[in-house]
Amino acid sequence: MPIYKTSVKKDGLQQYRVRINYIDRTGVARQLTRITYGAAEAKQLEAELMSAYSKSKEAPVSSMTLGELYAEYYITKKGEVRETSLAKINDNINASVKPYLFDIKLNKLNTAQLQKWKNILSEKGYKLKTLQNYYGELRALLNYAVKMDYLPKNPLLAVGNFKEVYFETPEDKLHYYTADQYLKYISVVKKMCEEKDTITEWGYYVFFTIAFYTGARKGEINALKWSDITGNTLNIRRSISQKIKGKITETPPKNKSSYRSLQIPLPLLKILDEHKKRQQADKNFTEDYRVCGGISYLPDASLDTHNIRYAALAELPHIRIHDFRHTHATLLINEGINIQEIARRLGHADVQQTWQTYAHLYPREEERAVSILNNIK
Known part of the structure; x- marks a missing residue:
């Protein structure tokens, strides 16, 4: 029944990991590990665990609170996930779990409390x-x-996940522009760029053009460098996050499938060539310049502000920047592009994710299927 000293300290107290061995009700040998602070507390915890084991012959439920559990979980995840992912976990837990469940002890947690949550x-x-x-x-x-x-x-598994509410039509779930609406939108953007004629303003024009023609994520577009473009191929290799306490973080793409190479359509290729010439007027220009932001990047708040303004001037409904991904996918689906290629272009981890989002846009082929079966006699 060992007690291990860790490298962690809290409020001047040494952290200890207490471990006991036990046999569960099915006869399987198991180990039970707990964390505590202070040498005396560690010995007391060991005695309590051994006592609980000898009485119940099964794993005792911990009396730690969910808040204490999360503090340990956070340290564990810190060594397993990217900083941006850890920040997202922390934001979600603080918003949804901390206010309602952090003071509840694990040995008191039940399905009724989770259903109330x-x-x-x-x-x-x-x-x-x-x-x-x-x-x-x-x-x-x-x-x-x-x-x-x-x-x-x-x-929590007995309670189940949140269920989808009824939508009048599947299209209510998605917001996107048609090709005609996009052309109207981007013509307004171009007109504003021509009037102001600044390198920064043209950067917004390039950003929204890339978003439409590639379906790339906002962070992926912002992270693009000229070195990521080879001939008519755009290589997505990194992303930029602006969500960690205002700090800008360059990270790998969202998942393995997000590393992808996309052939650049001719209209976009022309716009990129023109914009590169604008940036090359800077004597310090290198291939490491950001495609849209030059030596910097386009701030999220500024992108959102410009997007809202452009939509209003074009007299179009406002859609989020993320909805340009839906616009890209919807356009290709309506032209008959298969779901595997849509998933690849969007950098989805699996086709199922793409299908769940866009399945309703694919035409039903029930009549054709029945017609084929009718001919088998």
Whole structure:
């Protein structure tokens, strides 16, 4: 029944990892590990665990709170995920779990409390995707508790995820521009650039053109350098995040599939060539200049402001910058491009993600399918 000293200290106290061995009800040998601070506390915890084991012959449920569990979980995830992903986890937990569940001890946590938590969040007007993200973060946290033998099972699984509300039409889920609407939008952008004629203003024109013709993510476009363009091929190799306490972070793309090479359509290639010549007027120009921002990048807030202004001037409904990905995908789907190519261009981790988003745009072929079967006699 060993006690291990770790490299962590808190409020001057040394952290210890206490481990015991036990045999569960099925006869399987298992280990149980707990974290505490202070040598005396570690010995006391070991005695309590051994006592609990000898009485129950099964893993005792931890009396730590969810807040304490998350503090440990955060340290673990810090060594496993990117800084941007860790920040997103922290934001989601602080927004959805901390205010309602952090003071509850694991040995007191039950499905009724978790259902109440779901009900509270459901009444706050969050979008379904946001609610499901919150659920996913709490599920991962409690799965960690199970992995560490703090809980025998994850009680959240019995409650289930947030469900999709009814939409009048599937199209209500997506917002995008048609090709004609995009041309109207981008003509306004170009006109404003011609009037102001600054390198920064032209950067916004290039940004939204790339968004339409490639479907790339905002961070991917902002991170593009001229060295990422070879001939008529655009290589997506990195992303920029502006969400960590105002700090700009350049990271690898979102997932393995997000590393991709896209052939550049001729209209976009012409615009890129023209913009590169503008930037080359700077005597310090190098191939490491950002395609849109030059020596810097285009701030998220400024992109959003420009996007809203352009839509208003074009007398079009405002769509988010992320919706230019939907615009790109929808245009190609309507032209008959298969789902695998759509997924590749968007950098989705799997085709299922693409299908769940865009399946309703593909025409039903029930009549043709039945016609084929009718001829088999």
